[in-house]
Amino acid sequence: MEYTVLKQKRKTATIVISNELKVVVKVPNHVTRKQIESLVKQNEDWILTVLEKKKNLIETKDWYRTKRLLYLGKYWPVEMIISSVKKSKVDFTDKGFIIVSDGNELNTRKLVEKFYREQAKKMLLNLANQYAQIIGVNFQKITIRNQVTRWGSCSSKGNLSFNLKILCAPIEMIEYVVLHEVMHLKHFNHSKDFWQDIEELMPDYKIRMNYFKEYGQNFMI
Numbered sequence: 001m002e003y004t005v006l007k008q009k010r011k012t013a014t015i016v017i018s019n020e021l022k023v024v025v026k027v028p029n030h031v032t033r034k035q036i037e038s039l040v041k042q043n044e045d046w047i048l049t050v051l052e053k054k055k056n057l058i059e060t061k062d063w064y065r066t067k068r069l070l071y072l073g074k075y076w077p078v079e080m081i082i083s084s085v086k087k088s089k090v091d092f093t094d095k096g097f098i099i100v101s102d103g104n105e106l107n108t109r110k111l112v113e114k115f116y117r118e119q120a121k122k123m124l125l126n127l128a129n130q131y132a133q134i135i136g137v138n139f140q141k142i143t144i145r146n147q148v149t150r151w152g153s154c155s156s157k158g159n160l161s162f163n164l165k166i167l168c169a170p171i172e173m174i175e176y177v178v179l180h181e182v183m184h185l186k187h188f189n190h191s192k193d194f195w196q197d198i199e200e201l202m203p204d205y206k207i208r209m210n211y212f213k214e215y216g217q218n219f220m221i
Contacts, residue, residue: 001044005036015043017050018148019058019220061220064105069097069112070219073170080108090115113146113164116221120144120164127178128160134201137185146221151212152177154184168219169211176208 003015003023013027013036025036040047059065068075077096082103090111091098101108125142132139140158147163154160160181166174179202187194198205 001040001047003040007031013039015040015047016148017047017054019054021051021054021058023047023051057217058220061218063112063220064109069221070168071097071116072167073173113221116164116167117144117146120162120167123167123174124160124162124178127175128182131179131182131201132185135182135186135197137182139182139185151216152181154181154188156188158185165216165219165221166212168221169215173208173211176202176205177212179205180209 001023003025006024006026007029008026010026010028013025013031016024016026018024023040025040027036027039061070063069063078067078067080069078070076071092076092079096079098081098081100083100084102086100088101088107088111089099091100092115099108099111101111121142121144124144128139128142138158139154139160141160143159143161144164145161146165150163151166152160152162162177162181166177169177179198183194183198186197202208
């Protein structure tokens, strides 16, 4: 079995399987090669099971294969136009996506990621400003990342970070993620007061929060 070892300043070891079907073993700096091999061997059945599940998910959900993009809670058809003359771009209309590219898969995927990143920047900045004003807090900047699991985060310096894949979710679900992170500017924890303030502004937050647990694995860009 092929896998990559990543030694870090951490206390425990973990095995991560990316959506690209790559196995990464993250371990503390002091862990030996023999210990790593033993860890992988012990978890071999689990790794193979997850790899198979992710492979099946990619085959049924990956937009490049299905020619359907999940955007704001709905699957939209994708029309691909291959051209060496026209400028590469992604257009979104009420009928779906139109992608003009050179036909190279990697370049085409980068085009779509760029589109999502640009839309996320505008949408999430607008929402963050709205909630920050309501709560009475300020943030420094917003960063958009293509992450595996985390939907958002807030640093002690007041910087907000969001996963661009949340644009796959309906707008009301995106609103929850933004509110959650902006609220951390007031409560840098998950205390009782934190959740009470969330509920005051968004009474149905639990339903929105659970949406990501149930459907988040389908979010692919």
